[in-house]
Amino acid sequence: MYKSIDLFAGIGGIRLGFDQAFGNDIKTVFVSEWDDKAVETYKANFGKDIDVVGDITKVSEDDIPEHDILLAGFPCQAFSLAGHKRGFEDARGTLFFDVARIVERHKPKVVFCENVKNLVNHDRGRTFKVIRSILEELGYEVYFQVLNSKNFGVPQNRERIYVVAFRKDIAPETFIFPDKTDDSKMIKDIIEKQEVSPKYYLSTTYLTSLKKHKARHASKGHGFGYEIRELDSVAGAIVCGGMGRERNLIIDERLTNFHPETHIKGEINKEFIRKMTPREWARLQGFPDDYKLVVADTHLYKQFGNSVTVPVICAIAKEIKKCLESN
Template sequence: MLDIKKKTLKGYTFIDLFAGIGGFRLALESFGAQCVYSNEWDKYAQETYNLNFNEIPDGDITQVDEKNIPNHDILCAGFPCQAFSISGKQKGFKDSRGTLFFDVARIIKEKKPMVVFLENVKNFATHDGGNTLRVVKETMQELGYSFDYEVLNPTHYGMPQKRERIYMVCFREDIIRETFTFPKPFQLDRYVEDFLLPNNKVTDYIIERDDLMLNDKAETTENFNSTIRVGMVGKGGQGERIYSPKGIAITLSAYGGGVFSKTGGYLIDGKTRKLHPRECARLMGFPDTYKLNPNKNQAYKQLGNSVVIDVLQLITEQIGEALNCQYSGIKQLAII
């Protein structure tokens, strides 16, 4: 998580929909914005959210009356991606989880926030030949908003994890603003090895197997801006592959099997192990002060479903610049 000095969104309010464990909240609060409402249906994610923000989010959004949601300036929503994910059946809006976007739309229609900030899986951009994205874009335009989107990879923004996601930023058309641009990429200078706990603190995660096989990359001492596969166990299927901490991390997953499930295996100081939940949290941009769910399996699932906070912060910074609020520290006036 980036250390933000300028509170360029001070005086702005936001709501946190499909909040998960609060990645959007951490990003926007780091710029001084205030959360006035949160919504998350998963009870275990609610527990973690409450641990960190002393607030239990509302439940099922389909049962929430949009009129009862507080007025706000920015709407954030990492709406469920399962309906659009490559690993799912890709039914999109035919899947009930896909239609949850329209619950976001009805809130936007009622509350008319200044900015809408959305996130989803990379495949959202190309699902159904681009029709899914087109529907979202046309819906936002019908509601009176601009629509900008970009697929960003955290490895281009300082975080060594292969986790491409689509980000959508929409401004209400009557808002005085500068041109919005997504953040420019920069050179990666941190790798998995920079996010690790000492092996003596993660002994329970070390895995010793007779069928462990390493290749000639296991001794690499050079850093690479890619994953470095150094071995495997079993047949080398998903959850059975081993990587070097000299490279970037594979995409952390909420699901999946194998001995190294959800994180992949890493060869660290001569030992093979999966990543500790705290290491996963670091690779997602969560500070060490953030309290993880005490249930290890839930912690992995929640982090695998979360967002890379550093990327959200960089986009939030660009939203602030578009609103020109960094010069005045106050909200821009809307043209009524």
């Protein structure tokens, strides 16, 4: 039985991937997440009695249980240029420092992190250099690779960096990240089987403003603005803010009820253009259909945009498990 801790847990996407890969051989012994709505979703799916600790920066490493695997989808923050020590001290004041101090105290067998692809180039490559050197300083072999979600059974073009660090006494000679498992999925594979609520269809007023916004940028030579995705293509990366939903619009002609369910300006557009639903976003991230969506749509879009692609995590976790079992 491997014990794991789930830091910056969000809605539990990393944990879910490891649970799928390890089955009954893994047990989560500590969870930290500060966002109340994310905690609500997490508890609805992993157990309402789970004790989720809030701000990890206020938790002493001594109060964290012993564990074999540390999971962290930590937010990327700038590392101070002060000092130029490129090591443990450089991480102070960043959330990665909290990962580092827990690793230093508990020396888990594996540290697993996920982050944006640009982490490698952030601050001219210095941020990632600090992260890597800290883990090496703490006695770990560090492996990393950028993988695209569209190669792992979901129709989403999402590149993220995955970092796997093994404690040196048990580290494999090399760690091979999974290449791909399934790159055949398209948007039509994840859309709702039934007609969706009219609330997901854009109003004529809103659609007109989106068209004007796009035309304004096009006249300046920019490619900004809304995007309608073909059903036999893949979605762009879903993100929690800004144009996240508008960059992944689809045409769904099954609508029969054109009466608005919410207060809108104008009327429902007759071009059948709609946003994807939160459930469809959950599927774009590879969450199973029995994953419970218990908070309002606004929060769900943010949560899935911020989360990880579960099948990618699962594929990597399977490789980690093989390495651990070969020791």
